[in-house]
Amino acid sequence: MASDSAAETLALREQFDTEAQQKDASTLGMWIFLITEVMFFGGLFLAYTVYRRWYPAEFAIASSSLNAVIGAANTVILLCSSFTMVMAVRAAQLGKRDALIWFLILTLILGAAFLGVKAYEWNEKFQEHHVPGPTFHLENAVRQGPAQIYFSLYFAMTGLHALHMVVGVCLLTFLIIEARRNRFSAAYMTPVDIIGLYWHFVDIIWIFLFPLLYLIDRHLGK
Amino acid sequence: MITAAEQEREHYLNESYGIKSWLLTKDHKRIALLYLATVTLFFFIGGAFATMIRIELLTPQGGLVSSETYNKLFTMHGITMIFFFLIPSIPATLGNFFLPMMIGARDLAFPRVNLLSWYLLVIGGLFALFAMLAGGVDTGWTFYTPYSTTYSNTWVIATAIGIFIAGFSSILTGLNFIVTVHRMRAPGMTWFRLPLFVWSNYATALIQVLGTPVLAVTIVLVFCERFFHIGIFDPALGGDPVLFQHLFWFYSHPAVYIMVLPAMGVISELVSVFSRKTVFGYKFVAFSSMAIAVLGFLVWGHHLFVSTQSVYAGLVFSFLSYFVAIPSAIKVFNWTATLYKGSISYATPMLYTFGFIGLFTIGGLTGLFVASLGIDVHVTDTYFVIAHFHYIMVGGTIMAYLGGLHYWWPKMTGRMYPELWARLSALVIFLGFNLTFFPQFILGYLGMPRRYHTYSSEFQVLHVLSTAGASVLAVGYLMPMIYFIWSLRYGKLAPANPWGASGLEWKTPSPPPLHNFDETPIVTQEAYDYRGVIGEEVEVG
Numbered sequence: 001m002a003s004d005s006a007a008e009t010l011a012l013r014e015q016f017d018t019e020a021q022q023k024d025a026s027t028l029g030m031w032i033f034l035i036t037e038v039m040f041f042g043g044l045f046l047a048y049t050v051y052r053r054w055y056p057a058e059f060a061i062a063s064s065s066l067n068a069v070i071g072a073a074n075t076v077i078l079l080c081s082s083f084t085m086v087m088a089v090r091a092a093q094l095g096k097r098d099a100l101i102w103f104l105i106l107t108l109i110l111g112a113a114f115l116g117v118k119a120y121e122w123n124e125k126f127q128e129h130h131v132p133g134p135t136f137h138l139e140n141a142v143r144q145g146p147a148q149i150y151f152s153l154y155f156a157m158t159g160l161h162a163l164h165m166v167v168g169v170c171l172l173t174f175l176i177i178e179a180r181r182n183r184f185s186a187a188y189m190t191p192v193d194i195i196g197l198y199w200h201f202v203d204i205i206w207i208f209l210f211p212l213l214y215l216i217d218r219h220l221g222k
Numbered sequence: 223m224i225t226a227a228e229q230e231r232e233h234y235l236n237e238s239y240g241i242k243s244w245l246l247t248k249d250h251k252r253i254a255l256l257y258l259a260t261v262t263l264f265f266f267i268g269g270a271f272a273t274m275i276r277i278e279l280l281t282p283q284g285g286l287v288s289s290e291t292y293n294k295l296f297t298m299h300g301i302t303m304i305f306f307f308l309i310p311s312i313p314a315t316l317g318n319f320f321l322p323m324m325i326g327a328r329d330l331a332f333p334r335v336n337l338l339s340w341y342l343l344v345i346g347g348l349f350a351l352f353a354m355l356a357g358g359v360d361t362g363w364t365f366y367t368p369y370s371t372t373y374s375n376t377w378v379i380a381t382a383i384g385i386f387i388a389g390f391s392s393i394l395t396g397l398n399f400i401v402t403v404h405r406m407r408a409p410g411m412t413w414f415r416l417p418l419f420v421w422s423n424y425a426t427a428l429i430q431v432l433g434t435p436v437l438a439v440t441i442v443l444v445f446c447e448r449f450f451h452i453g454i455f456d457p458a459l460g461g462d463p464v465l466f467q468h469l470f471w472f473y474s475h476p477a478v479y480i481m482v483l484p485a486m487g488v489i490s491e492l493v494s495v496f497s498r499k500t501v502f503g504y505k506f507v508a509f510s511s512m513a514i515a516v517l518g519f520l521v522w523g524h525h526l527f528v529s530t531q532s533v534y535a536g537l538v539f540s541f542l543s544y545f546v547a548i549p550s551a552i553k554v555f556n557w558t559a560t561l562y563k564g565s566i567s568y569a570t571p572m573l574y575t576f577g578f579i580g581l582f583t584i585g586g587l588t589g590l591f592v593a594s595l596g597i598d599v600h601v602t603d604t605y606f607v608i609a610h611f612h613y614i615m616v617g618g619t620i621m622a623y624l625g626g627l628h629y630w631w632p633k634m635t636g637r638m639y640p641e642l643w644a645r646l647s648a649l650v651i652f653l654g655f656n657l658t659f660f661p662q663f664i665l666g667y668l669g670m671p672r673r674y675h676t677y678s679s680e681f682q683v684l685h686v687l688s689t690a691g692a693s694v695l696a697v698g699y700l701m702p703m704i705y706f707i708w709s710l711r712y713g714k715l716a717p718a719n720p721w722g723a724s725g726l727e728w729k730t731p732s733p734p735p736l737h738n739f740d741e742t743p744i745v746t747q748e749a750y751d752y753r754g755v756i757g758e759e760v761e762v763g
Contacts, residue, residue: 014737015329015406025331025405032397036435043439043469047454050465132452145459152452156443 011188023190030194034201041160041205048153048212055146060217062138062150065130067121071214074117075206081110082203089196092179095186101179107199108172111165118162122155131155154213161209164202171195233636233733248333249736254319255634256340261307261315262703264347267354268302269699271295276658276692279685284675292675293360294376300363305385306347308619309477312484313430314343314395316626317423319634321399323727324417326408326745328737331401335394342391349384353377362673364474367455367466371447379445386441389434392480396430399423408726410745417725417749418507422487425511429476429483429518437473440466464529471522479518482582482614483511485622486553489578492625493557495723496572497564500750503556510549517546527598536595543593550586554579569721570644574625577652581617585610588663603673606666609659617655624651624702631706632716636733638760639709643701651698657691714760722757724750 016022052059088103129137132152141147175195178184184192234251244252275295278286287295322330330336353359359381361370370378403416403424416424444466446452453459455466494501501507523531523539531539557579566572588610591597601607632638661684666672670681677685719728724747730739 013333015327015331015333017742021405025401028404029332029335029397029401032400032431036393036397036431039432040435040439043436043443046469047443047465050462051454051460055460132450143460145453145461148459149453149461152446152450152454156446156452156454160442 019188023193026190026194027197030197034197037164037201037205041157044153044157044160045208045212048157051146051149051153052216055143055149058141058143058146059150061141062130062147062154063214063216064218065128065138066154066214067124068214068218070117070121071210074114075210077110077114077117078203078206081107081114082200084110085196085199089189089192092184092189092192093186097179097182097184100184100192101176104172104176104179108169108176111169111172111199115162115165115169118158118165122158125151125155157209157213161202161205164205168195168199168202171198231731232735233731234736235636235733237736246337248329248337250318250322250330250333250336251634251734251738253333253336253340254315257310257314257318257343260340260343260347261311264302264306265311265699267351268299268307269696271299271302272692273696275299276689278675279677280689282677282679282682282685284677287675289675290360291358293362293673294358296673297359297362298354301350301359301381301385303615304363304477304481305388306343306350308481308615309388309392310343310395311481311619311623312488312626313399313423313426313480314339314391316488316623316630317399317419317426317484318395320630320727321420321423322402322406323730323734323738324420324725325403325406325411326726326739326743327402327406328739328742330398331406332398336398339391339394339398342394343388346384346386346388346391349387350381351384353380353384356380364470365444365466366470367444367447367463368457371444371455379448382441382444386438389438389441392430393434396427396434399427400431403427408743408745411726412745414505414508415745415747415749416508418490418501418504418511419484419487421508422483422490422511425515426480426483428512428515429480432519433473433476433480436469437477440469440473443469464526464531467526467529468522471525472519475522475525476515476518478611478614479514481619483514485578485619486511488622488626488629489557489575490553491723491725492571492575492629493560494750495629495721496569496575497561497566498722498752499560499564500748500752501556502559502562503552504749506552507556510552513549514546517542517549521546521593524593524598527595528602533595540593540595544590547586547590554583554586568645570639570641570648571625571629573645573648573652574621574628577648577655578618578621578625581613581621581652581655585613585617588613601666603671604666605662605670605672608672609662609666612659612662617659621651621655624648627702627706629721630727631709632720633727633732633734635710635713636716637709637713638716638720639702639713640705643705647698647701647705650694650701654691654694654696654698658688658695659691661685661687661691717758717760719755719758720760722752722755724752724755 012019012022016025084103084106088100088107091099091103125131129135130151132148132155136144136148136151138144138147172195175192178191234249244256247253274287278284278292278295284292318336322328356377359376359378361374361376361378365378365382403420443454447455453461455461455463457463490501490507521539521543523535524543527536588606592601592607592610628639628644665681665684668681670677716732718731726743726745729743
């Protein structure tokens, strides 16, 4: 094989016939993985639905104890990171290496900022005794048990979401290193594409978590 | 005819040697053999637990082990057999090996993910084995809360972590299969030319991908409940233990179809090849796999008929459970119709096929008993249920697994198994199976509860019969183990197509070359087209 096709053979794995087939397979694989993630979070959303219906008063009180402003700020941070991720994918499609690297770095910074804010919020919960356990206490809640279940779900859902963010940050770091090594071109940018899909998915999970956890009972007029 | 030179050609088994060439392989065929070794090990571990259970049940007063130990025995039997044998068995061994070959691909879409999934099964298995050796777990394989989260003083978490990790192995296998079937088919291999084994593994993969994550998150919640007492399953805080049952069975009922759908795929292949006829109603059989996969997700509530579920929900779940019988019956009728006027051969794989069809029919029909609300109240948690699902899992899945293993053994190893011994083992397994599990239907109907090791002495005769059957069954399972290993060295050399089968996997030498085909095949025929296909003669090795 001629030397000019070396880059091509590097990217095309032996089980595939064409690069289009390989890219299609990778993309489909990521979509299916995201479906498994929907089912994974789905179990928690189900538990949330059941208990919110059983204990609406406790859920409303517990939800009001969260800081919706910080939550909203974090939502904005995450939406911005989705935007920079889209720009990174676009830069990769156009083969603009420097733009790709910078947008990936921006995305990484925004993702890390989100996690920092989240850590601050969790820390607050520890100080306020809102962490499930023997010392749990929520002011104003008549029944402490259901209020504690709300916070169990809060920690389980935001915790798993944050875990996915951490994985996403690691993947972004990997992309930045690979991009600096000139691994990507307009012809081959599948990893950027599918990690972008993953990043957007993690954002979407948050878009559901934010209103469900922060905004119960906070509609206009209250 | 096979010349010595042909046998010395390079193939996937001799293209490289050494431990590393196996443990780091990306070849789906080698990974399939790694899986084969792993699940065989777990099968015999699970079998050892079953042996102890059956010996214990010989006498009504239960003198061999204590109640606590007995609880651990049936728990570890169930966990090992379900999560570490039955679920990976057919998809991860036969499916891994033959799904790419049947569609004319060089490998699965993601070979490294395939290897990762084997490692995940091994790591999960090690966690479970550690838990067993450290003292065991006694919750039953169902891990019902609040016993598993609050009261059990055994290795619940280690076992649950093992199952969690093995679950990701299953998810990744399913993901790999779906992408492979969508994107890796050879030119001309249209969806309706796919062998039915591929269809059934595809349907299975959908369940693996959609169901297993729910089990994973359920295990995470059990873990949190046990460690941090988060209250989600704890009635003291307003949580609901029955929510666990819903989440658990949302996966674990479809998991029954993860276990049996691939088996049905094997049977579709075998019935066709050994009666030399195309499968009757190909599209019906293909779509019935998909129908089972979809309906399987809508029936979990039939495990909660006596668990405070509303009676109206019970009615709906009962009706939907009856509904699953339709696609299952379509398969059985179509296999039978395939036999009609076929040129039937009684080779070993076909004997297993006959065993499967009969036993699956009994298992399926008794499924209707337990799906109906009234009878289920009577037989819930009795040996009737035990017998019912062993007819499906052992009589169905393991029969098909062994049938498939005999059928594809020549392709996998390049050697024939000894036919006479194999036929004998099929017979021994069939007889031993029925002697073990048929008495359990009667036991259960008379009121013998499951998970008890002492019982009223009137049940002893049936328990003795069952234990006697289990001994026969054990001999039946050891026989293939021995002659398969024997055949690796002394078996007759296998030609490319010993059965006169029409699938693509038979159009390449035995054992296959590294990338399955010397050149990518172009498919011009429907599946199961036997015109012009002749079985090659077996050479004496």
